[in-house]
Amino acid sequence: MKLLELRGLVASVDEKQILNGIDLTVNAGEVHAIMGPNGSGKSTLSNVLAGRDGYTVTEGDIELMGTPVNGMSVEERALTGLFLGFQHPIEIPGVTNMEFLKVAIDSHRISIGEEEMNTRDFMVQVRDISKRLELSTEFLKRFVNVGFSGGEKKRNEILQLMLLRPRLAFLDETDSGLDVDALQVVAKGINEFRSGDNGVVLVTHYQRLLNYIDVDFVHIMVNGTIVKSGDAQLAHEVEAQGYAGLGKA
Amino acid sequence: MAVTQTAVAAQGDLLNRLLEKEVQETPWLDRSASRSKLNCVGLPMPWKGRWQYTDFQALVEDALTLDGSEDALQACDGIEVNRLDQPSSEAQAIDPNTNEVVSEFPLVDVNGLLFRSGTKLDTTAQSARLSITDATGSVDRHLISVAEDANLQVEESFRSGNRVTLCYVRQNATLEYALTMPRSEKLGYHCIVVWLAKDSTLKLHLASKGSQIRRNDVIVNTIGKNASATLSGGWLVDERDHLDTQIYMNHRVGSTHSEQSFHGVVDDRARSAFSGFIRIDRDASASEAHLTNRNIALSPLARAHAQPELEIYTDDVICSHGATTGHLDADSLFMMRSRGIDEDSARAMLTKGFLRQVVHSEGGTSLLQL
Numbered sequence A: 001m002k003l004l005e006l007r008g009l010v011a012s013v014d015e016k017q018i019l020n021g022i023d024l025t026v027n028a029g030e031v032h033a034i035m036g037p038n039g040s041g042k043s044t045l046s047n048v049l050a051g052r053d054g055y056t057v058t059e060g061d062i063e064l065m066g067t068p069v070n071g072m073s074v075e076e077r078a079l080t081g082l083f084l085g086f087q088h089p090i091e092i093p094g095v096t097n098m099e100f101l102k103v104a105i106d107s108h109r110i111s112i113g114e115e116e117m118n119t120r121d122f123m124v125q126v127r128d129i130s131k132r133l134e135l136s137t138e139f140l141k142r143f144v145n146v147g148f149s150g151g152e153k154k155r156n157e158i159l160q161l162m163l164l165r166p167r168l169a170f171l172d173e174t175d176s177g178l179d180v181d182a183l184q185v186v187a188k189g190i191n192e193f194r195s196g197d198n199g200v201v202l203v204t205h206y207q208r209l210l211n212y213i214d215v216d217f218v219h220i221m222v223n224g225t226i227v228k229s230g231d232a233q234l235a236h237e238v239e240a241q242g243y244a245g246l247g248k249a
Numbered sequence B: 001m002a003v004t005q006t007a008v009a010a011q012g013d014l015l016n017r018l019l020e021k022e023v024q025e026t027p028w029l030d031r032s033a034s035r036s037k038l039n040c041v042g043l044p045m046p047w048k049g050r051w052q053y054t055d056f057q058a059l060v061e062d063a064l065t066l067d068g069s070e071d072a073l074q075a076c077d078g079i080e081v082n083r084l085d086q087p088s089s090e091a092q093a094i095d096p097n098t099n100e101v102v103s104e105f106p107l108v109d110v111n112g113l114l115f116r117s118g119t120k121l122d123t124t125a126q127s128a129r130l131s132i133t134d135a136t137g138s139v140d141r142h143l144i145s146v147a148e149d150a151n152l153q154v155e156e157s158f159r160s161g162n163r164v165t166l167c168y169v170r171q172n173a174t175l176e177y178a179l180t181m182p183r184s185e186k187l188g189y190h191c192i193v194v195w196l197a198k199d200s201t202l203k204l205h206l207a208s209k210g211s212q213i214r215r216n217d218v219i220v221n222t223i224g225k226n227a228s229a230t231l232s233g234g235w236l237v238d239e240r241d242h243l244d245t246q247i248y249m250n251h252r253v254g255s256t257h258s259e260q261s262f263h264g265v266v267d268d269r270a271r272s273a274f275s276g277f278i279r280i281d282r283d284a285s286a287s288e289a290h291l292t293n294r295n296i297a298l299s300p301l302a303r304a305h306a307q308p309e310l311e312i313y314t315d316d317v318i319c320s321h322g323a324t325t326g327h328l329d330a331d332s333l334f335m336m337r338s339r340g341i342d343e344d345s346a347r348a349m350l351t352k353g354f355l356r357q358v359v360h361s362e363g364g365t366s367l368l369q370l
Ligand SMILES: Nc1ncnc2c1ncn2[C@@H]1O[C@H](COP(=O)(O)OP(=O)(O)O)[C@@H](O)[C@H]1O
Pocket: A013, A014, A016, A018, A036, A037, A038, A039, A040, A041, A042, A043, A044, A045
């Protein structure tokens, strides 16, 4: 099943064209990596997919789970199965992680006609995931990302991923700013999440995350377009030659 | 010009009616100081200065129609209570300076002239508690004195009417004051004036909704070294309600500290105003004063006016001061929606979160449904 399909996607941020024609298909069971230098448009792509205000598709199509996203709100896209892992996770003072997670999971359940999760089951599940991510349960009582270290914020993103179980995870530089230990924990979480039913897109600047996660496809993005696609081997070429060595498509 | 003359005439008429109003004298609190001050200073011009956002005359007219009520005091623990009509043996113990309040707060004197009920409260135990409840439709005045080294916790609820509470916090004493103001259809004027003696501490916390017209003044004077004041709170004003909160933090002696944080939310067609005034006297060197006030407007027709003011007469101070008015954070809103939370719920959670950062009291939490 096709989870995501981009056809000739051209998009602008605040009237400035950043994405210059992107084609990409992600099927269930696949893990893709999108690599590219800073400023190539990777974060712009994730925001465009999520439907963030100020990001406009000017040409081409986006389909999520076979449905065009035109006119879908941010939350509708999320409930359709898209999960965006933030490059810079956002702090929400005054809202505890616990209540945030509870409302998020309940929104998903209600959208498919289920009841809100009972608090006990919720607690059991959240504690279990926290443990697997080596996050103390004390983080659940704290305000979302407030005062968290860089690594804790990224693990908190993966916690949300593992709880919400989306069909498609689009993870924007989840590896940046992590030390090796944290990187391994995050990679473990992503590996536990991946399955034959879902898909993962890892946006990354460096090859090192791919030492811990097997990917099926690697795409190189430069100047708002994918200049080269291949298998995991391509990531090693990038590491050896740099993005410049790959030339323009 | 004609308009101004009419306004001046109306002010004069109002003042005369105030001064001629017959009220019973009280053994322990003299009305004459308030009377002579009003007589001499007069009433402020409407819709100017400190009364830019609140109908001063409407509040005075309201006070003129109100009565007294004796049911305001509830639980008292470790406090000697003297009602207004009981002669107090300690009448002389009241500091003559009690009536000296800055002239920008004339409603304190209007209350001083008109109050019909009230109490004089003195702590008798090391640790005391007091609860003051709604006394709808009264003009009342309370005089609280926290004895040296004592600790007093006050919980107060106020809906409408006209109430002034004067608090003396004596050396090394602590006053913890939690004020909640539920919504009301009526008019309300509320004022707390605090004098902080050497090494004393004030922790004042307020949580409020709006009312037809509601003005809340807090005046804090540090009169002894090492006195410290922490003022915090939040409000949520909606529908067509009004709330005007004015803080006057007056550092009169050196080595005193104050810290203020207030968050306000306005929705629908509501109006809120906040003025945080910090004054540091020439003699108040080595003092420290901080204030933040953040306001969020949830609807395009809601208005939040915020005005920080500083008056510093010495160089040797640490001071920070900021007031902002804006909207809910767009990034947070996007983040929550990207987790499947619908926009209305996300807004509601962020609004709660915004108020929770400053509202901690039990009464405030339940009033604002946090
Ligand atoms: N709000 C914005 N307005 C204008 N230009 C932007 C905005 N956001 C990003 N850009 C530009 O878009 C380009 C791509 O940025 P981004 O998507 O963040 O790249 P990447 O994530 O690959 O580092 C950059 O040139 C950046 O300066």
